[in-house]
Amino acid sequence: MKRVHFLFLLVALVVVACNAPYDDDLPEYDGEIVVEAYLNQSIPLLNYCLLSRSVAYYNPNLDVEQVSEASIYVYEGVEENGELTWDRDNGQKWEQFPQLLGAYVPAFGWAAKENTFYLMEIEVEGKNLSAITQVPKLVEIDTLFIDNRFNSVADSVEPFERLTFSDPKGFGNNYALFRTRKGFFDNPLTWGSMRRIFTTDDEFFDGNSWGFSSFFPQTYGDTVTFYLASMDKASYRFWESYDVSQNNGGPFSQPINVESNIEGGRGVFCGLAVDRRRIIIEKP
Amino acid sequence: MKRLLCLIGILASISSSVFAQKKLTISGYVKDAQSGEALIGATVGIPAEGAGATTNVYGFYSLSIDPGKYQVVYSYVGFESRTITIELGNESMKKDIELSVQAVEADAVIIQAERADKNVKSTEMSKVELSKEMLQEIPVLFGETDVIKTIQLLPGIQSTGDGNSGFYVRGGGPDQNLILLDEAVVYNASHLFGFFSVFSADAIKNVTITKGGIPAEYGGRLSSVLNVTLKEGNNKYFDAEGGVGIISSRLLFEGPIIKNKSSFMVAGRRTYADALVQPFLNDDIKGNRYYFYDLNTKLNYTFSPKDRLLVSGYFGRDVFKFEDQGSASENPPQFNSDWGNTTLTARWNHLFSDKLFANTVFIYNDFNFTFGAGFNDFNFEVRSAIKDLTLKMDYQYFAGPETDVKFGVSAIHHTFNPSAVDVNFGQDEINVKAPDRLALEYATYAQIEHDLGSRLNINAGLRFSAFNAIGPYRDPVYDQVTDQPTGDTAIYDNWESIQWYQGLEPRFAARYLINTTTSLKGSFTKTNQYLHLASVSGGTLPTDLWLPSSKYIKPQVAWQGAVGLFKNFTDNTYETSIEMFYKPMQNQIDFAPGTNLFFADNIDRSVLAGDGLAYGAEFFVKKAKGKFTGWIGYTWSKTTRTILELSPNPYFPRYDRRHDVSVLASYRFNKAWSTSAVFVYATGIAYTPSMGRFFGYLGIDFDGPADLNPQVLLDVITIYPDDFNNYRLRPYNRVDFSVNYKPQPKIERAWSGSWNFSVFNAFNRKNPYFVYDDTNIEEGINERKMIYFPVIPSITYNFKF
Numbered sequence A: 001m002k003r004v005h006f007l008f009l010l011v012a013l014v015v016v017a018c019n020a021p022y023d024d025d026l027p028e029y030d031g032e033i034v035v036e037a038y039l040n041q042s043i044p045l046l047n048y049c050l051l052s053r054s055v056a057y058y059n060p061n062l063d064v065e066q067v068s069e070a071s072i073y074v075y076e077g078v079e080e081n082g083e084l085t086w087d088r089d090n091g092q093k094w095e096q097f098p099q100l101l102g103a104y105v106p107a108f109g110w111a112a113k114e115n116t117f118y119l120m121e122i123e124v125e126g127k128n129l130s131a132i133t134q135v136p137k138l139v140e141i142d143t144l145f146i147d148n149r150f151n152s153v154a155d156s157v158e159p160f161e162r163l164t165f166s167d168p169k170g171f172g173n174n175y176a177l178f179r180t181r182k183g184f185f186d187n188p189l190t191w192g193s194m195r196r197i198f199t200t201d202d203e204f205f206d207g208n209s210w211g212f213s214s215f216f217p218q219t220y221g222d223t224v225t226f227y228l229a230s231m232d233k234a235s236y237r238f239w240e241s242y243d244v245s246q247n248n249g250g251p252f253s254q255p256i257n258v259e260s261n262i263e264g265g266r267g268v269f270c271g272l273a274v275d276r277r278r279i280i281i282e283k284p
Numbered sequence B: 001m002k003r004l005l006c007l008i009g010i011l012a013s014i015s016s017s018v019f020a021q022k023k024l025t026i027s028g029y030v031k032d033a034q035s036g037e038a039l040i041g042a043t044v045g046i047p048a049e050g051a052g053a054t055t056n057v058y059g060f061y062s063l064s065i066d067p068g069k070y071q072v073v074y075s076y077v078g079f080e081s082r083t084i085t086i087e088l089g090n091e092s093m094k095k096d097i098e099l100s101v102q103a104v105e106a107d108a109v110i111i112q113a114e115r116a117d118k119n120v121k122s123t124e125m126s127k128v129e130l131s132k133e134m135l136q137e138i139p140v141l142f143g144e145t146d147v148i149k150t151i152q153l154l155p156g157i158q159s160t161g162d163g164n165s166g167f168y169v170r171g172g173g174p175d176q177n178l179i180l181l182d183e184a185v186v187y188n189a190s191h192l193f194g195f196f197s198v199f200s201a202d203a204i205k206n207v208t209i210t211k212g213g214i215p216a217e218y219g220g221r222l223s224s225v226l227n228v229t230l231k232e233g234n235n236k237y238f239d240a241e242g243g244v245g246i247i248s249s250r251l252l253f254e255g256p257i258i259k260n261k262s263s264f265m266v267a268g269r270r271t272y273a274d275a276l277v278q279p280f281l282n283d284d285i286k287g288n289r290y291y292f293y294d295l296n297t298k299l300n301y302t303f304s305p306k307d308r309l310l311v312s313g314y315f316g317r318d319v320f321k322f323e324d325q326g327s328a329s330e331n332p333p334q335f336n337s338d339w340g341n342t343t344l345t346a347r348w349n350h351l352f353s354d355k356l357f358a359n360t361v362f363i364y365n366d367f368n369f370t371f372g373a374g375f376n377d378f379n380f381e382v383r384s385a386i387k388d389l390t391l392k393m394d395y396q397y398f399a400g401p402e403t404d405v406k407f408g409v410s411a412i413h414h415t416f417n418p419s420a421v422d423v424n425f426g427q428d429e430i431n432v433k434a435p436d437r438l439a440l441e442y443a444t445y446a447q448i449e450h451d452l453g454s455r456l457n458i459n460a461g462l463r464f465s466a467f468n469a470i471g472p473y474r475d476p477v478y479d480q481v482t483d484q485p486t487g488d489t490a491i492y493d494n495w496e497s498i499q500w501y502q503g504l505e506p507r508f509a510a511r512y513l514i515n516t517t518t519s520l521k522g523s524f525t526k527t528n529q530y531l532h533l534a535s536v537s538g539g540t541l542p543t544d545l546w547l548p549s550s551k552y553i554k555p556q557v558a559w560q561g562a563v564g565l566f567k568n569f570t571d572n573t574y575e576t577s578i579e580m581f582y583k584p585m586q587n588q589i590d591f592a593p594g595t596n597l598f599f600a601d602n603i604d605r606s607v608l609a610g611d612g613l614a615y616g617a618e619f620f621v622k623k624a625k626g627k628f629t630g631w632i633g634y635t636w637s638k639t640t641r642t643i644l645e646l647s648p649n650p651y652f653p654r655y656d657r658r659h660d661v662s663v664l665a666s667y668r669f670n671k672a673w674s675t676s677a678v679f680v681y682a683t684g685i686a687y688t689p690s691m692g693r694f695f696g697y698l699g700i701d702f703d704g705p706a707d708l709n710p711q712v713l714l715d716v717i718t719i720y721p722d723d724f725n726n727y728r729l730r731p732y733n734r735v736d737f738s739v740n741y742k743p744q745p746k747i748e749r750a751w752s753g754s755w756n757f758s759v760f761n762a763f764n765r766k767n768p769y770f771v772y773d774d775t776n777i778e779e780g781i782n783e784r785k786m787i788y789f790p791v792i793p794s795i796t797y798n799f800k801f
Helices: A002-016 A233-247 B002-019 B132-137 B147-151 B273-280
Strands: A018-021 A033-040 A048-053 A071-080 A083-086 A092-096 A103-105 A116-124 A127-135 A141-151 A156-166 A174-181 A195-201 A209-212 A223-231 A266-280 B024-032 B043-046 B051-054 B060-065 B068-075 B082-088 B097-099 B127-130 B157-159 B167-169 B177-181 B204-210 B224-230 B239-244 B248-258 B262-271 B289-304 B307-323 B334-351 B356-375 B378-400 B403-425 B428-433 B437-452 B456-470 B473-478 B485-492 B497-515 B518-529 B531-534 B545-548 B556-569 B574-591 B607-623 B628-642 B659-668 B673-682 B692-701 B711-719 B732-741 B752-760 B770-776 B781-788 B792-800
Touching: A033 A116, A033 A127, A033 B692, A048 A116, A048 B692, A083 A116, A116 A266, A127 A233, A141 A223, A141 A266, A156 A223, A156 A266, A174 A233, A195 A233, A223 A233, A233 A266, A233 B711, A266 B692, B024 B082, B043 B060, B051 B060, B060 B068, B060 B378, B068 B097, B082 B097, B127 B147, B132 B147, B132 B204, B147 B204, B147 B224, B157 B673, B248 B289, B403 B545, B437 B545
Parallel strands: A033 A266, A127 A266, B024 B097, B177 B224
Antiparallel strands: A018 B781, A033 A048, A048 A103, A071 A083, A071 A092, A071 A116, A092 A103, A116 A127, A141 A156, A156 A209, A174 A195, A174 A223, A223 A266, B024 B060, B043 B051, B043 B068, B068 B082, B127 B204, B157 B167, B204 B224, B239 B248, B239 B792, B248 B262, B262 B289, B289 B307, B307 B334, B334 B356, B356 B378, B378 B403, B403 B428, B403 B437, B437 B456, B456 B497, B473 B485, B497 B518, B518 B556, B531 B545, B556 B574, B574 B607, B607 B628, B628 B659, B659 B673, B673 B732, B692 B711, B732 B752, B752 B792, B770 B781
């Protein structure tokens, strides 16, 4: 709806208003280390950490400033009496991915464990960053099928997927649904390579089965894979605030900072419990 | 409670002492001899006795004196005074008086709507009255005389921005102003996205703005009352006036239905830019239209010397259509929107006696908004509305020359349709409608204005207001511990109470006359507000939603204390004042960043609430008479809000302006030519600028069809400073000019025309209306830009016949 508000203003303003550069002073900003790290129990290739550097907003350099030569360790933890203790004797060192500056990965084939806490510690450029996440208990996809619907305007049948899952009883479960189509690559290399369809908590369907269907049709002949990822609250807050910030706009909108769970920097350390299903969109 | 009992005791003692006296009464109406229009605020005085009265908004006065023979003087600014001899024997007397417009002295002008020394001698403070003539002197955007643009030039009142009809009063938001058109609430006073207000200048009789010391008869908003009264219509002869401007034209027609007994007034206005530019548009954009229109009507009928009926209505709409006619699609991209207000006010004035004036009012008003869009077989429409039915009864008891008592009751039935969304996609339909909200709002009040000796006058009042959210309604139940929905729904039947709020609102004002030209005034008021504007903008947009108080949204409350020193010089040629105010506020609302007003499941739970504080000083110097007239207003003020979810520290809302200066200067060369200039300066608007950025969600999008090139995803994430609104846009300043040419007709009531040439923002100052980041990484654009309103000249021809 912010686009409606913005549209109104734009239409109003183009009547008489002018546009000009605005060059008054801005707040000083030195930049921070930005972390985008994922681990999951299902797809080892999608466990990675990207390090970059934030810059002053009007810094003329528009490229990503990757951060190299970082030391990254990940530790498993257990919760006892509300306190987390970390297995520091068996830390996983994440190494820089060859020829991809700023990308760090665990040992080949390593995967996180379901229902487990993780601590990530990063040492880079004389700074120490840390973050905690939990890979929650897996919630599986219950059903995935194609619903063929007639479009009267196009005078044709169009395929819409229908996916359902059952939310465990008790508030506090958080989900993201990702999707890929089989095309250029069969398997995605990063979570950013996938279409994140939604991120939601279970406020409105706690303990119930919940279904999803795309607003726009799929294409017959495609192979589509869905990834239902459960995540902890901090990761969910990152994504929720991320989406709000991306959709936030207009001249009078409230500014919003993306919520971070990184101590000493910005970004997210996101633990995911992932269930994936693939479906071929076949003509009826 | 002790204070309340004390106040009631004072009121009772004053009233009983007054009522005990046996006096006779002169009462009646004071009217314009030319049109029969009632004159508001005309004075009726008996200088020898030191007694006097003022006409109310219907032109009625009542003056109680001992039997005897008196010289009674009737006067009104801009009209010839009349002195008549009255002999009161054993009975009271009814005396209607007509005053004639004063012959214009060579080149002089008076920019007052009230009597010359009213600013000093009235108890009311923080109140300004504007006449239609005064409004027409001021340079305006596009040549459209505008009430709201004019009041924004007064100290303590700030504009929400160039080209916006919203205004801020003493640290209050735009929703905290009670805007009344013939007593009907106007929920959105904007046309053309805010460039114009809904008030058509031709149809206006009188405008008052009260920014502090709000009397008990008004309630429902925290910060101010803007009261616009429409003309009643000439009950002596037919009359027309209008104007042709560069984007709109207007016409008013009025006349008697039965001479001297009943009259009508019809005034219409429409923009025609859409029609004018149509021939010049290419086929691709020919489907685009924007226009607004409004219609003001009024009918009044005097049934008997004691009964009069006034019916007035307003209907206005903005219509906006866009269709991509260049599209090859059978159903090309299009969107359309329309919104507007409708009000209907029926008033019955009845004189129970020559001392008791009653006004019974029925009001219907609504504001609704629709926005729709479509492409191919996908269509959606968003709607919202608010609708009120009001019944109120106001009484004015003219107890004596020193005492005026007002009391009344009112009840409002509110219907809120916060949002309804219809989505149509092929054969599929999705209808999401936030449930209607119903509420009742009640109020009763009593106030007394009384002279305690020749120097001290007090106006004390008490208002009791209550708000009841009622069913039918289905309310999701939330767990009190986890604050999560339990899945249950509380169901409320028709008229069943969901939530009840109430409050006592004491109002007190006093004036101490130091001498005939100097007075000291003070006021204290408490105001409650039960309706809230859900807005994502700092101004007013048609997309804003009005919400009722509920379980989650508590009523807004404000206390305001103000003191002022008023002094006139040189036979009231110069008026000066200094006012200081202090205004703490509770339950000030805002919304969590990113809140979607139309699609929120339960928007009440997105409301953030906190406290507010505003204080400041206002300085005002006005030259009211002569060839050279005008005023200088300066306000120093500070406004903060404390809403912890938005900022850990108190922050400055958009409407905090540390310094605000307005200068209006008019010079009349002769009867035909005059010129005016406006200068405005204001501290820059508080805002939160972008501070840093990073890229997020790095990846490559392979989600498209296999034959398309994958796209690198680089979302730009903006980093803002932790302190909310701790930076300022550059200060605002603007100079406007206008020249008026009004040749005098040789024959009275013949066609007379006048020209207004205006230049808005004459020096083309780049005042940021808003600042935005123009960032597009793929195209290598990363600039900070602003939108501003450049120099805008305009010309308007006004006529009357």
